[in-house]
Amino acid sequence: KKRVVIIGAGHGGVQAASTLREEGFEGEIIMISDELDAPYQKPPLSKGYLQGKQNAQAILFRSENYYNDNAIDLKLGVRVAKIDSEKNEINLSDGAVIAYNYLIIATGACNRRLRFNGHIAEKVYYLRNFSDAKMIEEKINPASHIVIIGGGFIGLELAALAVEKNKKVTVIETEDRLMKRVLPETLSKVFYETHVAHGVEMILGVSVVDIIDGKKIKLSDGNEIDADLILAGIGVIVESELTENSEVLFNNGIVVNPFQQTNIENIYAIGDCANHYNPFAKKSLRLESVQNAVDQAKVAAAHIVERPFEYNTVPWFWTNQYHLKLQMAGISFGFDEAIIRQSPKPECFSVYYFKEEKLIGVDSLNRPADHLNARKLLTAGISPSKMEVADFEFNLSGLLK
Numbered sequence: 001k002k003r004v005v006i007i008g009a010g011h012g013g014v015q016a017a018s019t020l021r022e023e024g025f026e027g028e029i030i031m032i033s034d035e036l037d038a039p040y041q042k043p044p045l046s047k048g049y050l051q052g053k054q055n056a057q058a059i060l061f062r063s064e065n066y067y068n069d070n071a072i073d074l075k076l077g078v079r080v081a082k083i084d085s086e087k088n089e090i091n092l093s094d095g096a097v098i099a100y101n102y103l104i105i106a107t108g109a110c111n112r113r114l115r116f117n118g119h120i121a122e123k124v125y126y127l128r129n130f131s132d133a134k135m136i137e138e139k140i141n142p143a144s145h146i147v148i149i150g151g152g153f154i155g156l157e158l159a160a161l162a163v164e165k166n167k168k169v170t171v172i173e174t175e176d177r178l179m180k181r182v183l184p185e186t187l188s189k190v191f192y193e194t195h196v197a198h199g200v201e202m203i204l205g206v207s208v209v210d211i212i213d214g215k216k217i218k219l220s221d222g223n224e225i226d227a228d229l230i231l232a233g234i235g236v237i238v239e240s241e242l243t244e245n246s247e248v249l250f251n252n253g254i255v256v257n258p259f260q261q262t263n264i265e266n267i268y269a270i271g272d273c274a275n276h277y278n279p280f281a282k283k284s285l286r287l288e289s290v291q292n293a294v295d296q297a298k299v300a301a302a303h304i305v306e307r308p309f310e311y312n313t314v315p316w317f318w319t320n321q322y323h324l325k326l327q328m329a330g331i332s333f334g335f336d337e338a339i340i341r342q343s344p345k346p347e348c349f350s351v352y353y354f355k356e357e358k359l360i361g362v363d364s365l366n367r368p369a370d371h372l373n374a375r376k377l378l379t380a381g382i383s384p385s386k387m388e389v390a391d392f393e394f395n396l397s398g399l400l401k
């Protein structure tokens with residue numbers, strides 16, 4: 001019998017194991033996670049879970065029995081230390097050695113940490129996994145002033161939930177507007193105004209130059225801020241540690257082909273850690289999203305069961321802050337024109353991005369139907385005209401028929 005070993009039991013890992021079974025793979029599946037918790041979903045950590053609306057049970061991927069019932073040998077709390085692609089073996093941190101026929105690397109990414117004068121700043125808390133969430137939950141409750149460094153998705157979701165817990169919240173962002181890397185100005189502005197209306201103090205265009213004892217923050221403009229708790233969300237990196245002494249090619253992530261294979265044909269990489277050529281972005285990149293991890297897992301599993309297809313799915317993502325639900329489809333960078341489709345309701349609109357007259361992405365604010373429709377249009381390669389998009393009465397889903 002063949003054996004698939006999966007490193008990581010996050011969105012990609014769990015999906016790969018499930019798809020293998022759904023596709024009839026009858027060999028062994030071993031899934032190894034360095035976390036102690038049963039596999040859970042990450043997006044709710046900075047949403048429902050820390051808001052207190054979803055408990056630990058509610059965010060699990062599968063029921064407790066699922067892994068046993070499906071003959072998925074889940075090993076928790078042990079790290080894969082090394083890959084030996086010559087011998088087709090991996091080495092675990094507890095000294096065990098496991099052989100594989102196929103290896104799927106689904107190790108995700110790590111938080112980038114704040115460093116000053118070459119040292120990692122102490123007593124700054126980051127959110128990536130469930131144990132981080134539990135730690136933050138503990139720290140948030142007694143704190144009255146929370147400072148969040150980073151005005152990206154995670155930082156802003158944390159800001160929104162901290163305000164809802166009646167905390168004084170300050171957000172510090174180096175760029176001159178929120179979520180600048182991924183959103184156009186119109187949308188940054190809506191989020192900025194909403195946060196400010198909820199009482200968040202926004203400090204934009206300023207960097208943190210030092211943090212003293214997790215309590216005092218020194219800013220590039222000379223100001224200082226005192227905090228009870230400092231949280232940071234300043235992006236992620238993929239560490240090369242696992243592949244360093246192996247033959248697996250690493251370049252800003254593990255380099256893969258459209259079947260998620262690395263340069264070693266029986267080793268696959270999926271999700272946050274995979275540097276792939278994305279047909280929608282028209283370049284090689286890593287995507288940090290549930291969609292990407294789940295869909296790449298399906299591609300890798302299909303290749304293993306010899307029903308291969310190439311990764312070619314419209315990227316999508318979402319963020320929830322207060323009553324604002326933003327959903328993104330496609331990849332909008334490099335757009336040359338953005339058209340707003342405004343519904344009659346305030347704060348309910350979508351932005352359609354065009355490049356050379358072709359629709360490349362759509363961001364929908366409180367417009368879930370636009371989002372679903374956009375994914376279908378982008379998947380089908382159908383481009384409405386800019387006039388059709390701007391006319392709220394025009395039925396865009398009619399174009400799909």
Ligand code: FAD
Nearest residue numbers: 008010011012034042043080107108271272288289290293
């Ligand atoms: P992960 O789900 O991160 O899983 C990787 C696993 O591998 C981890 O458990 C890790 O500990 C383990 N691991 C790493 N190295 C080893 C090793 N050597 N040995 C054993 N195990 C190892 N995406 C969205 O689309 N929408 C959202 O709203 C959204 N919100 C998010 C909110 C938060 C707080 C976070 C942290 C992420 C969010 N994301 C969101 C991103 C999304 O969760 C990730 O893109 C997704 O989890 C990637 O899946 P993955 O399988 O690649 O990695």
